[in-house]
Amino acid sequence: MLNNTRIRQLAGVALCLTAVALPAHAGKTLDTIKSRGELVCGVNVALAGFSAADSEGKWSGLDVDYCKALAAAILSDANKVKYVPLNAQQRFTALQSGEIDILSRNTTWTLTRDASLGANFVGTIYYDGQGFMVKKELKIASAKELNGATVCTQSGTTTEKNLTDYARANKLDIKPLVFEKNEAATGAYHSGRCEAYTTDASGLAAERTIAKNPDEHLILPEIISKEPLGPLVRRGDDEFFAISKWVLNALIEGEEYGLTQANLDEKKTSDDPNIQRILGTAEDMGTLLGLDKEWAYRALKATGNYGEIFERNVGKNSPLKLERGLNKLWNQGGILYAPPIR
Amino acid sequence: MTFWRNQKIRGWLYQFAALLLVALCVAVLADNTLENMRTRGIQSGFGFLSQPAGFDISESLFGFESTQPYWQAFLTGLGNTLKVALIGIILTTILGVLLGVGRFSQNILIRGLCLTYVEIFRNIPLLLQLLMWYLVCVEWLPTAREAEPFLGIYLTKAGLALPWFGDVPVKAGFGIKGGVTLSPEFFALLLGLTIYTASYIAEIVRSGIASVPRGQLEAALSLGLSRAQTMRLIQLPQALRVIIPPLTNQYLNLTKNSSLAVAVGYPELVSIANTSINQTGRAVECIAVIMAVYLTLSLLTSVLMNAYNRRAAIKER
Numbered sequence: 001m002l003n004n005t006r007i008r009q010l011a012g013v014a015l016c017l018t019a020v021a022l023p024a025h026a027g028k029t030l031d032t033i034k035s036r037g038e039l040v041c042g043v044n045v046a047l048a049g050f051s052a053a054d055s056e057g058k059w060s061g062l063d064v065d066y067c068k069a070l071a072a073a074i075l076s077d078a079n080k081v082k083y084v085p086l087n088a089q090q091r092f093t094a095l096q097s098g099e100i101d102i103l104s105r106n107t108t109w110t111l112t113r114d115a116s117l118g119a120n121f122v123g124t125i126y127y128d129g130q131g132f133m134v135k136k137e138l139k140i141a142s143a144k145e146l147n148g149a150t151v152c153t154q155s156g157t158t159t160e161k162n163l164t165d166y167a168r169a170n171k172l173d174i175k176p177l178v179f180e181k182n183e184a185a186t187g188a189y190h191s192g193r194c195e196a197y198t199t200d201a202s203g204l205a206a207e208r209t210i211a212k213n214p215d216e217h218l219i220l221p222e223i224i225s226k227e228p229l230g231p232l233v234r235r236g237d238d239e240f241f242a243i244s245k246w247v248l249n250a251l252i253e254g255e256e257y258g259l260t261q262a263n264l265d266e267k268k269t270s271d272d273p274n275i276q277r278i279l280g281t282a283e284d285m286g287t288l289l290g291l292d293k294e295w296a297y298r299a300l301k302a303t304g305n306y307g308e309i310f311e312r313n314v315g316k317n318s319p320l321k322l323e324r325g326l327n328k329l330w331n332q333g334g335i336l337y338a339p340p341i342r
Numbered sequence: 343m344t345f346w347r348n349q350k351i352r353g354w355l356y357q358f359a360a361l362l363l364v365a366l367c368v369a370v371l372a373d374n375t376l377e378n379m380r381t382r383g384i385q386s387g388f389g390f391l392s393q394p395a396g397f398d399i400s401e402s403l404f405g406f407e408s409t410q411p412y413w414q415a416f417l418t419g420l421g422n423t424l425k426v427a428l429i430g431i432i433l434t435t436i437l438g439v440l441l442g443v444g445r446f447s448q449n450i451l452i453r454g455l456c457l458t459y460v461e462i463f464r465n466i467p468l469l470l471q472l473l474m475w476y477l478v479c480v481e482w483l484p485t486a487r488e489a490e491p492f493l494g495i496y497l498t499k500a501g502l503a504l505p506w507f508g509d510v511p512v513k514a515g516f517g518i519k520g521g522v523t524l525s526p527e528f529f530a531l532l533l534g535l536t537i538y539t540a541s542y543i544a545e546i547v548r549s550g551i552a553s554v555p556r557g558q559l560e561a562a563l564s565l566g567l568s569r570a571q572t573m574r575l576i577q578l579p580q581a582l583r584v585i586i587p588p589l590t591n592q593y594l595n596l597t598k599n600s601s602l603a604v605a606v607g608y609p610e611l612v613s614i615a616n617t618s619i620n621q622t623g624r625a626v627e628c629i630a631v632i633m634a635v636y637l638t639l640s641l642l643t644s645v646l647m648n649a650y651n652r653r654a655a656i657k658e659r
Contacts, residue, residue, distance in 0.1 A: 089619060096384060112623065117383075117384060118384035138516075147515060148514065148517055149515075149516045149517075150500065152607075155613065155616045155617050156617070156620040160397040160617055161397050163397075164396060175398070178607055178613060179604070180604040180613075180616065181605070184607065185607075188607065191477075191480040191481050193480040193500075193526065236381070236383070
């Protein structure tokens with residue numbers, strides 16, 4: 001007589017692993033997506049700039065746009081995506097059990113996750129790092145001054161361990177207060193139960209924009225970890241893995257070669273062999289992936305190139321106003337580097 | 343008579359066959375799960391339990407360092423679960439019995455108040471109540487920096503700090519150092535569980551007392567016992583045998599409901615398991631641990647309460 005939603009939920013997760021794991025292989029992911037006519041994409045429940053639904057239930061964000069580009073490349077329609085909002089603990093199980101095709105949910109690429117979850121990281125869509133937000137009234141300028149502080153965070157993420165590592169390395173006595181839901185963690189921070197709130201710097205910026213009075217909060221300069229965020233696919237389907245990887249690469253290459261949503265059609269007549277290969281006007285690269293000639297054209301047409309996606313969702317054209325920083329192209333001072341489409 | 347015609351032996355054989363069937367099903371399910379996890383490259387096994395946990399726990403009975411292994415983290419979580427469950431069971435029993443007895447009061451105000459209490463707290467979901475108490479704790483109390491002590495006691499957003507054998511709490515940095523501290527997370531959870539479960543226990547106690555024949559009450563009163571004496575010496579002892587079995591259920595519920603603590607940030611067993619699942623990816627294993635622990639706790643509670651029930655039952659001679 002389990003009278004308890006929490007345990008029931010967890011047990012449900014375990015049962016799903018058992019039950020859904022029954023058929024040995026459900027066929028290739030690509031075929032499944034095509035016959036279903038829809039890409040099922042696991043996203044964050046609500047993280048401004050990355051994935052959030054508006055009042056009409058329309059999803060937008062950096063992670064969401066990647067799903068759109070992928071759907072455009074595979075199904076020729078960026079709207080044929082079913083978004084499955086997942087919390088931090090559900091995400092990997094949802095992917096493992098086949099409930100979703102791809103997990104695009106600001107997930108940090110780590111060895112443990114790459115090696116033990118039965119999933120493969122497609123690449124990095126956003127180079128992030130963990131930081132702290134505090135109230136200005138505390139008059140703190142550095143994370144090193146957090147000795148004795150209580151710090152709120154969400155469970156099911158990499159932040160708890162980073163926080164402990166940072167505290168140990170800097171000999172700080174920091175008490176983590178861990179909540180299951182992000183709203184509960186930020187709520188406790190705003191109420192003053194915690195001196196600081198910690199998550200990825202992009203998440204802090206998102207949180208500050210929706211705070212009652214953004215000017216009362218300060219994001220401390222220390223970035224205490226490397227958080228390369230990227231999408232994941234299930235192991236055992238190299239074809240779909242390759243498609244996911246190259247759609248991401250195409251978005252980045254698109255920016256490198258100046259292909260924007262607006263100029264895409266005129267660029268079709270370009271003489272540049274690189275552009276010709278991306279847009280499928282010369283060699284057919286898509287067939288090698290199991291797609292067709294215009295796969296990258298459709299992806300870029302649907303969402304614009306990486307730079308456009310970034311600026312629209314988290315950059316200067318968004319409320320978050322995040323700097324490109326590390327997420328600039330490699331030839332512009334960042335570390336964004338896509339292998340060549342050729 | 344051949345042995346399979348023997349009713350007793352046949353009975354045993356059927357039981358054995360049924361047991362075998364269940365065991366077989368479990369074995370097939372387990373094997374299939376493991377096999378599928380292996381083919382999908384999901385690692386499994388309990389080896390991770392001896393690895394260092396690497397995360398801190400905000401409160402623990404005996405102290406916890408991030409360098410200690412996972413199994414000790416689980417123990418710490420279990421300790422926190424037991425702490426809130428045991429104290430909760432004691433408090434909720436006292437409150438529940440008082441409320442239940444209050445329903446038989448001669449005073450209409452007390453009767454009405456007890457009824458209102460039961461109807462309000464029984465009908466609001468526990469999770470909402472927990473969140474409400476937590477909000478009350480962290481929104482209304484002053485921060486540790488602003489707080490002034492009262493007889494050496496601090497009641498702040500950081501919790502209730504009490505002096506303990508000459509160790510007086512003092513303000514230090516962001517928080518309060520020294521003494522014993524009860525965190526607002528623990529406090530909210532304890533309050534929520536106690537108040538919610540007490541409304542059920544009140545009903546159980548009320549129905550138990552109502553089940554005692556009215557003649558007992560009348561006989562006791564005619565012997566010159568007071569109302570209070572009648573309740574304490576005549577009605578309650580006879581009601582116990584009706585009360586104890588459903589009471590056991592409520593104790594079990596309270597223990598299991600303590601897992602809702604993740605919502606208010608209290609680091610009990612499920613919260614620790616959540617963190618461990620995420621860090622190690624061993625979802626099946628961690629859930630197996632949770633299930634085993636709750637099952638053990640529940641069985642243990644049942645055994646104890648059944649023993650008590652045998653003592654309280656009417657001795658038929």
